Amino acid sequence: MADTKYILRYLPLFYEDLEEKILYITLKLNNPQVADDLLYAVETAILERLPPAEAFEPYHSAKEREYLYYRIYVKNFVIYYVVVDDEGDGKIMEVRRFLYNKQNHEKRI
Numbered sequence: 001m002a003d004t005k006y007i008l009r010y011l012p013l014f015y016e017d018l019e020e021k022i023l024y025i026t027l028k029l030n031n032p033q034v035a036d037d038l039l040y041a042v043e044t045a046i047l048e049r050l051p052p053a054e055a056f057e058p059y060h061s062a063k064e065r066e067y068l069y070y071r072i073y074v075k076n077f078v079i080y081y082v083v084v085d086d087e088g089d090g091k092i093m094e095v096r097r098f099l100y101n102k103q104n105h106e107k108r109i
Contacts, residue, residue: 006053006093017098045074053093
């Protein structure tokens with residue numbers, strides 16, 4: 001695992017989740033600076049997690065899943081990702097969801 005190189009990939013659903021939260025903070029809460037800070041924190045957290053993507057405890061779900069889910073906590077939000085074996089030499093860290101920590105996550109991932 002230490003020498004594994006991960007390719008980063010985002011699902012469109014992650015971008016939809018992120019955009020929804022950023023727009024809410026910017027427009028409804030009228031706080032674009034907080035939205036920018038959150039966006040920077042999300043990007044930083046994902047890039048920091050990329051090299052050791054599988055070195056963390058997987059998310060234990062009651063639902064049977066094809067891939068193990070992992071979590072990254074950023075402020076009041078949770079980023080969910082999986083690691084998928086690539087057809088080639090490496091693995092893909094696929095970022096799937098960005099949810100507010102009070103949302104029902106089991107229904108959304």
